[in-house]
Amino acid sequence: MFRKLPGDETRNLVSTTPDTAVVFRPAVVKTPAIVTIVIWLSRLFAGLARLVVRHPVAVALLVAFGVVWTLYGWRQALVLTGFLPSAGLSWALLDRASFLRLIGWRLLAFWRRVWIYRRHWQPVMIVSGLGRHLQGRDYLPRLVCVECDGWADRVTVRMLSGQAVTDWANRTDHLAHGFGSPSCRVTVAKAGRLVLTFPRRDPLAEPLPAVPIPETADVGAVEIGQCEDGTPYRLKVHGTHVLIAGATGAGKGSWLWSTIRGLLPAMRAGLVQVWALDPKRMELSFGRALFGARYAADPKECADLLDDAVSVMQERADRFAGLQRSHTPTVADPFVLVLVDEVAFLTAYQSDKQLRQRITAALATLTTQGRAVGVGVMAALQDPRKEVMNIRNLFPDKIALRLDESEQVDMVLGDGARDRGALADHISPVPERGAGVGYVRLETSPDPVRVRAAYVSDVDIREMVAEYSGRSEVA
Structure with a gap:
């Protein structure tokens, strides 16, 4: 026996007959035809509007073909069909950039x-x-x-x-x-x-030649290399601190020397001073003449140079107190950029405990108080672990070159950086493909940007030394 019960009446049904089957018949509400037509037409018009907005080129071509067919017949429509590809090809050959921007990328x-x-x-x-x-x-x-x-x-x-x-x-x-x-x-x-x-x-698969030296003395953002979208990348060094982390052969020298190269005119004009700490005696020593007396390789000399930078910072802070909150580079108060090639050697691997403490304290002081008075730090290291570099969070801007482990990406760039696409552990170890490639995460943006720094060769450094060492426009 079958019984059909409408609505929710089945929940109140109590049956003691085992062969009784209950069939639920839902209530049916009839929608007026006019409502169905209105909904269908509204969806149709909305879909057509979205189609026109999203694909204007394709829609314009179809509409033009239909109009010509209607007004002039199918022969003229076929002629138009053959003319459009020829016109597009001619446009692409004569002005490829505008064709791609207006037509090519849309198609x-x-x-x-x-x-x-x-x-x-x-x-x-x-x-x-x-x-x-x-x-x-x-x-x-x-x-x-x-x-x-x-x-x-x-x-x-x-x-x-x-x-x-x-x-x-x-x-x-x-x-x-x-x-x-x-x-x-x-x-x-x-x-x-x-x-x-x-x-x-991958537009960054090929090495980039050294960026031309700027013609004007500018302490703004320095052109380092190229972004993944083909635009030049400019790294801000004044008013911030930069940490560069990468395994051996990842191309840290490209970032250091590209920064120096972009600041050479300002160094000559007396608006910038680069203080170089080179405990490995390999990378920065090649252009030692550019730094003059502000170069140190021995750990004790490095500690003394950092203490001098702290003294300059504190003296400026005393003079600027109550008068200004930011620094403007001048000949009297130039921007001081402290470059440290292998900071982990000074903060973790140095055998002298007192020197380690002096260097760590000086770097911590500079990175916490130096931005406002025009003293910046750019440090490079291989091992980003906290026990090696316990002040890495004091650097607002961070750059991750090729790293050995996926966990190191978040150590350098911050939590969640790898999930957002900063795959620094996937960068190719082949120097021609991966040297200088890195992900930049700035203080002002949580999204990492993939960049390749230009390669500054030994010949380029020799030319820089020959042209800019020992000469200054300011006495």
Whole structure:
């Protein structure tokens, strides 16, 4: 016997007959046809509007083809079909940059959105755990748009309600392999939206020649090399402190010498002084003549030079107190940049305990009080562990070159940096491909930027010494 009960009446049913089957018949609400039509039309118009906004080039081409076919017939439409590729090819040959900016990258973004991301979106989201399949329905993050440039795709995603950025940062490997990219980086666009960067190639695979020496004396940001997007990278050294960490052969010297190279005109003008500490006696000693008396290699001499820098800092602080809160480089009060090539040798591996304490105390004093009075520190080291460098958190700006272990990335750049795409442990150990490549995390931005510093060769350093050592425009 079967009984059909509407609504929730089944919960009140008590049956003592074992062969009685209860069939639930849900209540049916009939929607007026006009409501269905209005909803369908609104969704259609909204979809067309999104299509025009996201793919204006493709839509314009289709509309132009249809208009010509309607007004002039199919023959003229075929002529237009053959003319457009020829015109586009001519434009690309005559002005490639504008063609790519206005047409090329948009068409590539349309193609990759349809063929790569939209086609694989559902399985990648479900398998990686970023989507959910519940009761026969898929709940997926929304693919908002895809933008392309010369080296990467940038995919804007709207997260599901309740998701966090860490949910995506912990699955960058899944996303990269799912969409056929060597890596994936996650950045926050705004609340609820992320930008996933999928590189298509590595523009930093080839070494960069030394950056030309600036023509003017400027103590602003120094051009070091090139960012991953092809733009020049400028590193701020005045008003901050910089820590560079990398394994042996990672290219720390490229960052040090590129910084010196960019400051040479200001050094000649008397606006900058570079104080060099070179305990290994290998890297900075090659251009020792550029530093004059402000060069130290022996640990005791290094400690004395750091104490002198502290004295300069304290003397300026006494004079500036109550008068100014920031430093402007002048000939009377130049910007002092203290370069330390292998700081771990002085702070951890030095056998003399008193020297270790003096050096650590001086570096701590400079990194906590030197920014406002124009004394900066740029230190390089190989081992970023806290017991080796216990004041690493006093450096606002940090650079991670090639590192041996994945845990070291967060030691250098801060918690979560590797999850955001700073894969410093994956940088190639081959010097031609990986030397000088690193991830920069600035005080003003939590997102790491991949950069390659230009290679300053021995010949370049000799020319710098010959041109700028022992001569100054200021007496």
